[in-house]
Amino acid sequence: MTLYPEKELYREMSFISYYFHWGEKDVMELPHASRRRWCEEISSINSSLNPSESKPKEKSIFELGKSARRL
Template identity: 35%
Template sequence: MTYAADRIHAEIAYVAYHFHWSLEDILDLEHGDRRRYADEIAALVNRAAAEG
């Protein structure tokens, strides 16, 4: 199974933007770990937005 390049780039940009990690550090993550970080960031962003 392959993962769409656009989706990978979006995940990398999202994690890099919020965690300020380098591209190398993010690419070193397993896909599942990178996806989990992206999901956790989204939860934090949504919670912050809800709190105003």
Template identity: 40%
Template sequence: MTYGADRIYAEVSYVAYHFHWSPDAILDMEHAQRLRYVQEIAAINTRLNEER
């Protein structure tokens, strides 16, 4: 199974924006690990938005 380039760019951009990590460091992660960070960031953002 291949993972779409657009999806990879979106995930890398999302994590890099929020954690200020380099794209290379993010791309070096296994997909499952990168996806977990995406999910955790989304959960943090959801909690922050609900508190407002």
């Protein structure tokens, strides 16, 4: 049995909760695939709202995870 890393779980939960104002219970009840999909959708919305290169662009949760793993 493979467990999902706790740090990744909390990162996804925080990301969804922050942007959609969902509570912990609501986010925890989402299946893993749905949680990942919501993170992708939120990241896509951020990208479309911040297309300018001159403004600091918000990163996708998946980009944040990659840079954190390199540390």
